[in-house]
Amino acid sequence: MKVSRRRVLGVIGVAATAPLVAACGNRDSGPASVTLMLDWVPNTNHTGLYVAQANGYFAEEDLEVKIVEPGATGAEAAVGSGAADFGVSFQENVTLGRVEGVPIVSVAAVFQHNTSGFAAPLDRGIRRPRDFEGKKYGAWGSASERQVLASLMDCDGGSIDQIEFVDIGMVDPFVAWARGDVDFVWIFQGWTGVEAKLRGVDLRFLGLTELGCVPDYYTPVLITNERMIRERADVVQRWVSAVARGYQFAIDNPAAAAEVLVNSVDGINAELVRASQPWISGKYAEGATRWGEQATSVWDDYSQWMVDHGLQSRLINTAAAMDGSFINNR
Incomplete structure (x- = not known):
């Protein structure tokens, strides 16, 4: 069907x-x-x-x-x-x-296992969670986003108060990145990560299970x-x-x-x-x-x-x- x-x-x-x-x-x-x-x-x-x-x-x-x-x-x-x-x-x-x-x-x-994580184009200069400070996050509307990000920032010595949340909902993240609406988003590696390779877009991907701050779920x-x-x-x-x-x-x-x-x-x-x-x-x-x-x-x-x-x-x-x-x- x-x-x-x-x-x-x-x-x-x-x-x-x-x-x-x-x-x-x-x-x-x-x-x-x-x-x-x-x-x-x-x-x-x-x-x-x-x-x-x-x-x-x-x-x-x-x-x-x-x-x-x-x-x-x-x-x-x-x-x-x-x-x-x-x-x-x-x-x-x-x-x-x-x-x-x-x-x-x-x-x-x-x-x-969790295959999700936070991703940003390389030109945004993000290498670790505390680099999210001063950046715009493309939020999709889940209550859990702020909680997880707060924990990551605390774990890496940053402050969630220094992140600007931009509600992009279901907007294509590649469009949001190209327009400069956001700097980083939460993605699944096996979908948006693969799409980035097909598009020739170099991303920095910070997998949640790789950061040691959040338990696998x-x-x-x-x-x-x-x-x-x-x-x-x-x-x-x-x-x-x-x-x-x-x-x-x-x-x-x-x-x-x-x-x-x-x-x-x-x-x-x-x-x-x-x-x-x-x-x-x-x-x-x-x-x-x-x-x-x-x-x-x-x-x-x-x-x-x-x-x-x-x-x-x-x-x-x-x-x-x-x-x-x-x-x-x-």
């Missing part, structure tokens, strides 16, 4: 003001219709989702899945309110959401809400099983998976997808026995780190924030 990159906001807007009438998930009643909200425009972080759609894995689980791009409130708010059934999020956002009482739950890790993660788990656990299990098959296909067949993504999304950069997918496929389940696994220690360590640095008010209940049973039971 070809999915337009145009945001599907009408359904989400209605659902935000009234609960969705959800299928019960009983296979005898026909396919269950669910909505999946992405975190950003489609990219190779999402390949397994599109493979599950295109290869019929969702259909084999009696699921009809609508994939939509994020609205103004983001996937966490949409999933937490029931406006979307599933979403693509990040461990840092789930952690902050749980502290604030948002009933979202991570059911699978897209990657086993899961990003992105796939989320649902407590009500889905409580009332439609069978649907959640079927959805996770289909998605796991999609990502395993992408791990085993990077080139074929890239073509699925190219053929599924109108207007996507095919050259970038084909260059990114081989690198990304090697990262999905790196070091794990199966795709999607989550360790409670990773969640506990990140929450403790946030509390220790004064970035959140209390520890989260990891057992409520993360549910690995759907991956383990497939």
Whole structure:
């Protein structure tokens, strides 16, 4: 199925003001219709989702899945309110959401290790976190951005108060850099980092796991809400099983998976997808026995780190924030 990159906001807007009438998930009643909200425009972080759609894995689980791009409130708010059934999020956002009482739950890790970091063109003179002082940061609207940057600056002897935050939302970072709107942004190495090489743009990439200031954590993660788990656990299990098959296909067949993504999304950069997918496929389940696994220690360590640095008010209940049973039971 070809999915337009145009945001599907009408359904989400209605659902935000009234609960969705959800299928019960009983296979005898026909396919269950669910909505999946992405975190950003489609990219190779999402390949397994599109493979599950295109290869019929969702259909084999009696699921009809609508994939939509994020609205103004983001996937966490949409999933937490029931406006979307599933979403693509990040461990840092789930952690902050749980502290604030948002009933979202991570059911699978897209990657086993954090492949994100802060990037800037070489001419911006950024070599380490404290070099962010006096620079303009291209923010995309997550509450966790300021917390993570504050920790990095403190760790390296800088001050977050010396960073100018510029809200660029979903604007292409290369456009923002070229216009001089921003100096550095938070990117995924396997997508924007690969795109920089294709464009011939030399970037300084400061990977979060390489800086020694922030513990490794899961990003992105796939989320649902407590009500889905409580009332439609069978649907959640079927959805996770289909998605796991999609990502395993992408791990085993990077080139074929890239073509699925190219053929599924109108207007996507095919050259970038084909260059990114081989690198990304090697990262999905790196070091794990199966795709999607989550360790409670990773969640506990990140929450403790946030509390220790004064970035959140209390520890989260990891057992409520993360549910690995759907991956383990497939």
